[in-house]
Amino acid sequence: MIGAVIIDGTDIATLGVMMVRGGDHDFISFPSRKDPVLIDWPDEDGFEIGDFEPAYDAKKLTVNYLLTGNETNFLSRLNAFANLHFVAANNSIYVREFDTTFSLRFAGISSLDLSRGFTRTGEKRARISIDYIMDNPTQFLNPAITVPTANRTPDTKVEIGGVDLSAFGIIIKGVYPTALKQAPKDGIIYSSRYTTGQTVTFPSAVKKQKQNIALSCAMVCADRDEFMENWNALWNAVAVSSLSLGLTAAGKTYTAYYNDMSGFKKRPLGVKAKAEFEMNFMGYEV
Template identity: 20%
Template structure:
């Protein structure tokens, strides 16, 4: 309706009789995917070695469904969108602008007095211009227990939903060793001396809550920044380097996993008594091994006991 969408600062409802339908915000709030990093796959090592020294975000497809109740119909919108490649779309309800270019039309339904058409746009600008990082803020009570680089996801107003633990613990695919299969011989000959695991993709089902749209964007943008930023690290020989590998930690079984952000998909987005964003966050676990359980000394209260210098847990293996 009026004030729902501005195209190049012109109200689309007043000028064209156009409004957007429910669900059109889904692609707008989802994180853009990460471009595939270069990698090496060593058969004698678990996982893969990724070059995360220059993480970059990919373009994103944005689908928006329009309902036409004016006389100009779909033709009026196409005329506007085809005069230049890029147009500014401002959505007052979520308080954000996007510079989009028209890619295609995916469907078109004509009803008496109402036309509905869905267009696919390309977002070639995956990061906010002149973005300045702000620490996430969350005053809503939420369960804790999942961290990225020592920051609990509840700090962003995010809770990990049921079913994600099975994704985390599911065994990765085994790397295939040398396999010889001869036509004139039953079965095959497989080099089974060493078993190494591939990387695996983990889909975390998440829900972000925020009291206001301003808080939502602050926390959402902070999470994207923290997932893709470069961090300074030190290798085994003492040399410093920077990359975007993250450490995902699950408190339930006290395990940490090296990973990097891959992609995001919106499952549902609602503005109802605050902001509710249900999404799937996909991480790539770069190295994952099953069966290497560590037994750590703990007190009767269940707290881990560390060495006198405060740096190491006491391993009972």
């Protein structure tokens, strides 16, 4: 695995360390949006967004490594790997899987599991989870890539900004269980500790409350280059103040904004690069 991961110029393979499969899922997941300022009028459907440019939270990553050695070099390798991270600056971490160098702040070793004790001879292994903070959570995303190129068929019948998500190589695994939920805005509720129950003054017309809409997705592309191009294009489609989310098969359109991503998992980004994830939006039907 020479050249797979390089931390501040040190190839971790020379220390008997490798990033385990699935240990790199957090690197390219989209960051969460900071809560926008919402203007939520009781006599109007949904909301207005009071700020213009979205901002995003710093992102925590947990990366899983495997360190191997023997009774003579295991402890020195473990110390050397840990010491790589104790610098008065961010670590520069190159990951060949993404062909990208990330600037990450070391937050600590969150777990370390030894397979053989120091008093036993033979090969020793340690599974190590390290937490990092990506203070600039959009550093790996390219704002210049806006046009998707994957163009899967058939269409998903789910559109963002008028573009069907099949154009990004996406298959929609689920959206209707959340999108079809609806709730009204409350009237004015009066409650007193001295009387049973409460009374409600209803508005002249009941309006729709905002709702979470979860898009459960799989993205499948020909290779890493196509995947990363479409990943960037998808980010730039959702990284806007507000957007139009269309469910064309159901004849529904929502004004919404991207909130966060969860459950990102991928397989190695070789031939037929694939990732699964959920994008969460806050919106209302128009």
